[in-house]
């Protein structure tokens with residue numbers, strides 16, 4: 001196997017609070033290969049954004065990484081100084097967030113922001129940087145890019161602003177782009193344009209993508225592999241087609257059945273009882289066990305470790321443990 | 329439709345979005361109006377789920393608010409059970425009001441945070457005089473049970489519940505007035521999919537048990553397809569297509585409906601190549617002339633730029649497009 005571009009191992013993130021320590025990410029491990037699109041799905045509060053923030057070094061205190069490691073091309077990046085991390089952010093890892101205005105400064109023109117980012121990270125003249133910026137804006141579908149580049153962010157519509165953010169994320173030609181719900185705030189018809197654009201342009205530039213979303217449809221159309229997050233742990237990870245069509249983890253299976261689609265008729269949707277536990281109430285054993293229809297004694301006391309499955313998959317569920325199979 | 333429960337005729341709503349008077353005078357500007365809905369016609373039969381789907385700003389909530397009386401229409405009529413809501417007297421209106429209820433997208437904002445759940449749910453029972461004394465508590469507990477909560481939850485406050493549970497509280501409150509018709513404006517848009525499934529299943533069960541009629545509003549086409557017995561598609565405040573059953577999704581007629589369906593990310597992994605969607609929704613203050621969709625329409629003809637298309641019959645409903653005439 002080629003060396004992964006990004007590798008996250010046993011990541012643990014905690015928040016110390018007055019009432020005790022909350023563990024929001026608990027032993028998360030995954031890899032992203034060069035050029036790969038990894039989708040990260042999960043319900044609200046599962047820990048998707050925290051995982052992304054930890055990778056780009058933007059975890060907000062009091063949140064902190066207590067153990068585990070994050071490597072970019074084999075080099076640890078989880079304990080770098082803020083200055084060293086700033087060099088990686090933008091240059092080697094680009095970011096796209098749900099709200100374009102978190103990435104764009106409302107007081108500066110788009111030109112100023114793009115040119116500055118290009119010149120901070122690459123050794124080019126002002127004129128050359130501007131030329132590149134215009135070409136990139138044109139590439140992301142901003143009409144009359146050579147004129148619009150001198151506009152301010154508020155002069156663009158929501159969809160156009162997200163295009164500008166994509167241009168900004170890619171202008172220093174990063175190896176990895178982390179996109180956290182990049183289309184959640186957009187309308188359906190604009191969402192598909194942005195997803196297509198993100199996918200195409202990253203493929204062109206050879207950048208890997210970590211696509212964070214709660215929308216399985218977006219994952220299905222965009223990702224190569226998908227990691228399903230539940231209560232700060234990875235329930236299941238594998239190639240997108242097999243995880244969607246033959247989910248193995250009981251949570252993923254329930255999740256897939258609970259989504260209405262445009263093609264399948266059913267009178268009732270699959271219903272997972274209850275909801276994901278709050279961080280101070282994660283049950284012992286498997287975090288999903290109180291909602292799981294297949295839970296047995298072991299699930300209530302012992303936490304399932306990730307089990308390798310055929311077809312490049314991994315599932316954290318005792319149903320797939322060989323010991324269980326032999327005991328019958 | 330014979331004997332519809334709700335009928336909406338030529339419904340329109342404008343908002344005055346002008347700058348303050350002095351600015352207008354100084355900057356020599358005209359008054360500005362935003363047309364949130366224009367000439368909307370539909371009826372809803374008893375026991376039916378009529379869905380309205382559309383992108384942000386298409387006028388869904390404006391229609392919902394006009395129907396439940398939270399917003400007066402600028403034009404048109406709303407008939408409930410044959411009675412023109414704009415013409416009935418105050419006491420009749422009060423009696424009619426009990427018969428329809430509304431559920432909102434954000435269950436937190438719509439529940440009074442200082443009231444206990446029991447009081448929230450029993451308030452309509454008292455207001456409309458539907459129960460007295462100990463009966464109120466008994467009925468309130470029965471309602472909590474109906475929506476999958478327990479009698480013990482009556483003592484708690486809304487913030488002690490998750491989003492899905494809060495939406496259950498909102499549904500219990502709506503049901504306590506014993507309505508026939510419920511307007512649901514994005515009832516599950518703020519919820520996670522697994523919780524959304526619980527609420528959608530609950531809403532269908534309640535409909536079967538109580539014969540409820542729903543106006544179901546959502547921007548999510550898959551959810552609408554799952555819930556609707558008939559669907560209307562809104563674009564820039566106009567109803568562009570209405571279609572029976574699931575035919576809208578199988579055989580869309582209006583170019584906008586086609587584009588919208590094409591844009592939905594596909595869970596079926598069919599690997600279909602989408603026709604790329606172009607453009608964004610124009611500013612509703614200066615909407616395009618003629619057919620509001622013409623600047624984005626891949627099949628527009630000259631007439632589309634000048635004439636507003638009327639509604640034409642289609643195999644399973646109607647659609648407002650010149651090419652269907």
Ligand SMILES: Nc1ncnc2c1ncn2[C@@H]1O[C@H](COP(=O)(O)OP(=O)(O)OP(=O)(O)O)[C@@H](O)[C@H]1O
Pocket residue numbers: 015022024042043044045046047048049050051061062063214279
């Ligand atoms: N500053 C904080 N203090 C305490 N807990 C926090 C803090 N920030 C995040 N959390 C908790 O960490 C968990 C994971 O949060 P995260 O934002 O990663 O979720 P997410 O999967 O991105 O959800 P969403 O889909 O809602 O964006 C949540 O339970 C959240 O409440």
Ligand SMILES: Nc1ncnc2c1ncn2[C@@H]1O[C@H](COP(=O)(O)OP(=O)(O)OP(=O)(O)O)[C@@H](O)[C@H]1O
Pocket residue numbers: 343344345362363364382383384385386387388389390391547612
């Ligand atoms: N009180 C108001 N004053 C001015 N404009 C308004 C007002 N209420 C709504 N609008 C405008 O009317 C149009 C329709 O709004 P409406 O809220 O009905 O849309 P919607 O389809 O419910 O959208 P969403 O999916 O975002 O909820 C929008 O352009 C909106 O900005």
Ligand code: SF4
Pocket residue numbers: 249250251286287288289290292293294295296299304316317318319
């Ligand atoms: S480990 Fe047990 S409780 Fe957890 S998902 Fe598997 S069967 Fe269910």
Ligand SMILES: [Mg+2]
Pocket residue numbers: 048049050
């Ligand atoms: Mg998030």
Ligand SMILES: [Mg+2]
Pocket residue numbers: 388389390513
């Ligand atoms: Mg609305």
